[in-house]
Amino acid sequence: MEEKNTKNNTLISLKNLSKSYYKGSKEIKVLNNINLDFEPGKFYLIVGHSGSGKSTLLKIMGLIDKPTNGEIFINNNNVNNLSDRKLAKFRNNEIGFVFQDYFLDKLLTAYENVTVPMIINKEYKKRKIVKKRALELLDFVGLKDRIKHFPKELSGGEEQRVAIARALANDPSIILADEPTGNLDVESEKFIFEKLKEMSKNGKCIIMVSHSKDAINYADKVLEVKDGVIL
Numbered sequence: 001m002e003e004k005n006t007k008n009n010t011l012i013s014l015k016n017l018s019k020s021y022y023k024g025s026k027e028i029k030v031l032n033n034i035n036l037d038f039e040p041g042k043f044y045l046i047v048g049h050s051g052s053g054k055s056t057l058l059k060i061m062g063l064i065d066k067p068t069n070g071e072i073f074i075n076n077n078n079v080n081n082l083s084d085r086k087l088a089k090f091r092n093n094e095i096g097f098v099f100q101d102y103f104l105d106k107l108l109t110a111y112e113n114v115t116v117p118m119i120i121n122k123e124y125k126k127r128k129i130v131k132k133r134a135l136e137l138l139d140f141v142g143l144k145d146r147i148k149h150f151p152k153e154l155s156g157g158e159e160q161r162v163a164i165a166r167a168l169a170n171d172p173s174i175i176l177a178d179e180p181t182g183n184l185d186v187e188s189e190k191f192i193f194e195k196l197k198e199m200s201k202n203g204k205c206i207i208m209v210s211h212s213k214d215a216i217n218y219a220d221k222v223l224e225v226k227d228g229v230i231l
């Protein structure tokens with residue numbers, strides 16, 4: 001009876017997942033037959049050498065890239081067969097991304113950046129809801145007094161906090177963070193790690209790639225990518 005991807009507390013399930021890149025006729029094998037389950041309410045830390053495939057794994061889980069082989073289940077949905085349109089919607093509603101370079105829209109204020117994912121989501125489209133939520137989220141990351149600042153008028157740590165608020169906009173169940181503190185000072189890093197931890201305690205599944213030696217203090221589980229497999 002025990003079928004893994006139907007277990008109640010499994011949020012993401014990777015089944016026999018492999019990924020190769022092709023450069024001309026050359027195959028670069030990055031991930032090799034990975035089987036992994038992720039639960040809600042947990043903070044996962046992914047470590048591994050540069051080039052080991054951490055970002056590749058995150059991009060596949062984030063439905064930005066496709067595996068060469070294998071399947072991904074999210075909330076028991078097999079997402080491999082979704083059309084591009086459905087995939088985009090699924091991604092916008094269920095997954096929040098945080099990148100090393102923040103990736104904010106430079107032409108929008110902190111507040112506007114946070115509203116973007118909601119504006120393209122039917123559930124939150126109503127102006128009043130969007131406004132209320134964006135302000136709450138900016139407050140959550142301690143930026144109540146920076147809402148009208150443009151990215152260039154924010155510190156790196158503040159930009160990343162906006163990115164976290166934006167990642168939370170549609171209340172996704174999964175947050176993927178790829179070296180979110182790679183460009184930040186120790187103090188900003190601590191703030192970001194603590195926020196991510198708080199989010200996991202609130203039920204989100206946090207999956208973070210990090211090289212920081214402090215990251216391990218926040219993680220519930222550490223996964224190492226090595227030679228295409230997870231240790």
Ligand code: ADP
Nearest residue numbers: 021022028030049050051052053054055056057
């Ligand atoms: P990490 O995040 O662990 O540093 P990546 O997942 O970014 O590693 O990359 C894993 C390997 O795949 C690297 O050897 C990289 O050169 C290669 N790679 C990544 N993206 C591509 C691509 N689009 N085309 C070809 N090779 C790629």
Ligand code: MG
Nearest residue numbers: 054055056178
């Ligand atoms: Mg990487």
